Amino acid sequence: MITDVNINLSRWPFRRLPHDETAKLVGKLERAGITQAWACSFDGLLHHDISALNQRLADDCNQLGKGILVPFGCINPTLTGWQKDLAQCKRKHQMPGIRLFPNYHDYKLDDRLFADLLAQAEQEEMIVQIALKMEDERTQHPRLRVPAVDMKPLPELLEKHPKIRIVILNGMKTLRGDLLAELVEAGNVYFDISMQESVGGIEKMLKLIPLERVLFGSHFPFFYLESSLLKLKESNLGRFREEAIRYKNAAGLLKT
Amino acid sequence: MKTATRKSIWDLHCHLSGVNGKTVDERIARLMEYADRMGVERLVFFMGWPWSVDPDPDDFRRQNDQVIQALSHWHDRAFGFAYLNPKYPRECLAELDRCIAHGPLVGIKLWVSKRCKDSELDAIVERTAELKGVIFQHTWYKAGGNLEGESTPADLVALAARHPDIPMICGHAGGDWELGIRTVRDQKNLYLGTGGFDPTAGFMEMAVREVGEDRIIYGSDIGGRSFASQLAKVDGAEISEKAKEKILGGNLKQLMLPILKQKGIRL
């Protein structure tokens, strides 16, 4: 069993990907032994019709997901009426969480609207995923250079929202030192392995982050799915730690 | 995963970093444990530490000595390239003699001190080819702009076009690989190195389509990178099994065969 907390459907804006058709993506997940995948949509990066994209996301997960795909709606708090999008994610689509792209949506984590969003997500008991980045800044389109999300304001905000569950996606090549330690201290902050690099990378991650906060995430189909799968093999984890990362931590996060 | 069952994975691009160890011997031993876990049979190392983007001759000689020391206990499994700074062409030629003609190294690594299109590179690549050494040049196309001495794939095409019979490897496939692949595809003496950038899906499929499975060489860029993310580019690609075997080892083996034989490496 593997729960992949970091999947996106639809089209990456800058190129076609080998698995950007949902049926083909699900087939690949199945063959790779992924039993659950938390999916948002690449459309969320640039589209403004968020309710339509969340509807498509919910429909795709229902109709093509084979019980594997779990939709995580996209919310853009810079758009008027985002509260309604969030309520729809919860009530209409029964999504367990949302995914945010603050850098593509052009707000900072110390902006008031982010605090408001956290407050409402906490009230709705939704998991909040924040994609720290989507790709290496060095390979971005010259007219669409999007710096990584600055996570510095997050620890202080979380003091006011002790119950909220945060998952930082694609963060492990960027987060380090004091900031990473503060995020670990701050509350229920989880981290996926998708951008963890270096030999034996997960072993290194576990020196900085408690086991129960480390999640399997692949950033598939933007990355080859095998990258995160092979990381489980490269690190000497043992069965207990490997199972925690593969699915038990994610299952616990979903339940609370 | 299929990786473990493959007969011979050769890794073009390894550094003595990413693991603890006060000596090179400790470090390479630690790295070999991970190579074993991932089924990587042979590894090419270059550069020591601390790293330097613009080393003077004393510095690159010191780093090459570190690599030579690291290889010494891994004779048939680990190979090394000499790190050179072409700003010092005379010292580079002497280092080629010291490390390749009279030493155990089997190729050269050129990094970011001087753009490789410059004419100072000519004598270096010619002498390396005479010695049957393999030539590896770092390349990137960076959205924010390259370092002053950092080569693009186009710089390497310029050098390769002046020496059409000398094979050279375009490191990182240019990083922004959609640009890198189309730059090098028609320069037939250029190979693509696949290591040291994110495992972005579609890379290997485009590389095979445009450059062909015979001119692509797997490398990881460990210890900064993982074997996992870099092997995934081959393992996860929708290309033939035959192509995967060539990229993961066959092509590099063929390129290095003359010099490995000359040095009495058991294959």
Ligand SMILES: [Zn+2]
């Ligand atoms: Zn390197």
